[in-house]
Amino acid sequence: MTVTITPDPALKGPAHDSRSRGRAGLWASIGGQNLSLIGALVVVLALFGALNDNYLSLTNMQVIAEAATITGLLAIVQTVVIICGGLDISVGSQVGVASVVSAMVFTSTGSNAFLGMAAAVGTGLLVGVLNGLIIVYGRVNPTIATLAGLAAYKGLAQLISNGRAQGYVLNNDVFVFLGRGKIAGLPVMVWILAVVAGAVHLLLKYTDIGRNLYAIGGNDTAARLAGISINKYLVFVYALIGIVAAIAGILLTARTGSGQPTSGSEGLELKAITAAALGGCALKGGKGGIGGTLLAVALLGCLENGLTVEGINSFWQNVAQGTLLVVAVVIQQRRNGERAVGLPT
Secondary structure, eight states, rough: OOOOOOGGGGGGGGGHHHHHHHHHHEEEEEEEHHHHHHHHHHHHHHHHHHTTTTTSSHHHHHHHHHEEEEEHHHHHHHHHHHHOOOOOOOOOHHHHHHHHHHHHHHHHSSSSSHHHHHHHHHHHHHHHHHHHHHHHHSSHHHHHHHHHHHHHHHHHHHHTTSOOOOOOOSSSSHHHHHHOOEEEEEEEHHHHHHHHHHHHHHHHSSSHHHHHHHHHHHHHHHHHTTOHHHHHHHHHHHHHHHHHHHHHOOOHHHHHHBBOOSSTTHHHHHHHHHHHHHOOOTTSSSSSOOHHHHHHHHHHHHHHHHHTTTTTTHHHHHHHHHHHHHHHHHHHHHHOOOOOTTSSO
């Protein structure tokens, strides 16, 4: 007896293949890492929303967005430097220096906001280039060089400010607009984050500079043999970090009303690195993107705000950040097939 099996048309054919390709394309375009972050973000929002009726209010969402802006700016440039195989632990201290400079120059020039901001950006550029030169021409490991910068720039901010908040900028319309203004219903700070994120995303994905940065992080020897000037790119990246950190410092001044040498900037480096790692950056370089980093920034911001709203000890926020960083790195190691340290394969 012959048995004939007729294929189910619903299981094959052009329509089925098209749907499969569509699902695969959607998964590839969003990425498993980003989908995981979206899922975690939904869980956090649902959890704290159930615990507190005001958590999901528009007002609180704006508070979260404003608080996450400075971290977001630093996480974006941290993503760039990690992609090319580096790291910058000094970003928090750079924010403190820029914040103090912007307020002090503003006060000393007769309340000229633009001179204060220009001085802060110039200082950030100088600090960033200095970091790059030390790493490239001093042949110092980026972690060590920027760890030294973390202490040095923090000390510099405290020296020039005598360890106290400097100036008062909320009598100036420009700083008030930056810190408390809105455009189309969204805080100006959030728009600034969006512009910086969009510009860096375009730089990484659609320019030769971005492709070369990925190449440097993926295999610096091959990149050098291909004629890429690694030294110039590294100095450029650290200069970019200095500029964006200065922008973050200006926003910190606008948000708090005065130049802050340490308050508001301590611990930002941990948040930025955690966000970049959670967002999918490979700490060895060559992999990462702005979309994942922003999702991670949102997740950290919502988690931090939720813990605060529920009155949970703020020390637990540091525990949560450290735990998330370890989890992110463990997941990366597993996905990359890295063997356990000291154990046989």
